[in-house]
Amino acid sequence: MLGAEAADLLDAPGGARDRQLLRGAALRVYEFHQGFAFVEAEADGYTGYLDTAALAPAVQPAPNASVACRETLVWEAPNARSMARSRLSFGAGVHVLEEAKGWARCDIGHIPANHLNIGRRPQTDPVEVAERLLGMPYLWGANGAGGIDCSGLVQLACHACGIACPGDSDMQAAELGQALPESARLQRGDLLFWKGHVAWVSGPDQILHANGYSMNVAYEGLSAAMARMDDAVIARRRL
Template sequence: MTQAATPDRRLWPANARVAHRTLAGQVYGLTLVDGTPATLTHPVTDLMTAPDGRRDRQLLLGADVSVLEDRAGWSFVHCHDGYVGYVPSDRLTAEVVPTHRVGTFATHAYAADDLKSPDVLQLPFGARVRVLDERRHFYETPQGFIPKKHLRPLDRPFSSPATIAQLHFGVPYLWGGNSTRGLDCSGLIAASLHACDMPCPGDADLQEGALGEALPEDADLQRGDLIFWRGHVGMMVDAATMIHANGNAMAVTYEPLANAILRIRTAEHSEVTSRRRVEGLSI
């Protein structure tokens, strides 16, 4: 008799009380729910493994989720990339349909359409907002007035994940981070692909299983190729150089691939597990 595989906690839309209706017949004794659409209201919010638990990933302003349970100030949510986890309920609002994303490293929302007016909020790259009105140099949003040059319509995604990865050069390393305030190796890859409207899981092991096609060990590498180790990933910016968020430098840095292979082999006794190419990229 074959034993059923243990569900991946990160992707299993159920807790001890509720389950998404798609799990009917797979779970018993839980309340089946459809989920309620909601939108994140803060620039960056940790997605937790449990109420007051540790950070799994992060969600940015304007991210859409489905709330499966709202209990004791915490919401159990199902995210657009399949992840589940807990966020403070006061960081959610009824579903808002965004129109633009922050397309620069960061930006500010101002109290008025005047660069000398007080700044009321700082937003990271990738945060999503709904434009309400257009002024000469600013867009009006529910968060405030944002410089027009800093926003990009959602129907105009970026085309080069490697270029987006390079935008994050120097960002400090943060385990589970997903923003220009701090991110980890898989967060860098996810942010880069999501900006190009390309689906991407949040963690390196899932990315290795889902993204692109495996390359032979002796294949010539090109810009945008992904290099995986156990628990780590980087992206090539040319045939010999990789950009990656790494704990060695505690930042997003460039590193010759040959140096990274030797360093990781020496320090962590880990070898490259795959080289993968995501087709259809603009490089």
Template sequence: MDRRLTPANGRVAALHLAGAVEAERYVAGVPMSVGDPVVDLCAEPDGPRDRQLLLGTRVTVFEERQGWSFVQAEDDYVGYVAASHLIPEATPTHFVATLATHAYEAEEFKSRDVLHLPFGARVTVVNERRRFFETTVGFVSKSHLRPLDRPMNDPVTVAQIHFGVPYLWGGNSSRGIDCSGLVSTSFRACGLPCPADSDMQRDGLGAEAQTPYERGDLVFWKGHVGLMVDDATLIHANAHHMATVYEPIERAVLRIAAQGDGDVIAHKRL
């Protein structure tokens, strides 16, 4: 079983895994939510970052031990989150639909900003004012939020919003993002299920396609993925540029091969 998707750590496992994996106990888990703008989901307590979770993301907590919670996020990814970052299960109503925004202390842009929120962070609106929504984390510009029941409709447009965002291995936010994080963020903002890592995306998204490329096509290398903006231009978060950039697909293919990372291994279309 893939440890990234299997809620079991030897001491505890999800109830539905009883008989399939060994554990000291099997539990249903407790639903909770992420309470901070961006938190790391780690492979082990205080270990390396696998992915990141954003404010309002729902998780199931199977164990809390020594300040770390063993969780499975709503995209099925499993790992450890510092327990201090979790709050009782919330019911978000809106998500941040701009590159970033702020939550303010009062209904006034000159008031103290209390949180910096990245694209995709989810908030709960409790009141509507003239220019701001009052949320449980502060006042947020109405123009920066979008109802969860009105997802965006083009993953490429979402990826383009992230143009220039710095590259961050395991990053999932507009503060820092990697190749698979860009794809999963773009698809999920449009209400489309999407695995978290590029190998899962290659296996789970779309069908094999032939050139010419089309807008929205996914292009995969070993350990890397990008989205086609049109028939000639790729947008991808990559460590060569250390940012999310546009790159002619022909140049990207040659550059990636020349740096020793191989040829394109899949071209998928939804």
């Protein structure tokens, strides 16, 4: 399990980021090499290297709650004036020991209870989940710690709703939901894919995506986006 707030999943020891893992992510560890562990993320089968310091101790309790807002802090005491010791992103997992007076005492400190999805209940609207990250900076390969990319936004929202989802947009285009014919009328929650890019349909002639044009998670008019992009839509999927 990942014990750090977040960790980059690298293509080689000390290499480039392929994806990103958040605290509480379940992992299979296959080998250790030069201070790095070669791991597989159980949620999507993604493999890569991460710093061994990011791994949780073997006795770490399994998460029973996850961060439900864009980000939260972990306080030393259940008091807004106490010191904050760390920062967690949407979807990060913690183990709640007890709730009292609006605070959750967790394995790593205290978090406002309304910042958590205690019991990790599946959400029902992936677009609403993605909307919680509006304005987050675009960061290629990231899943919400310091930034996020297009496929990370789709994966994070799907996982919050209990929907299995791979990490890369090409795999998402092949595996998520059902293919839509070009004649089908788009509706909220549909996914549009371009070469190397994916966006949620969030409303009539509107998409929501993490993109390198505005460099953040943003709404954009679908007609304007299609006029701006050089590549045509290559897939339309409905969950």
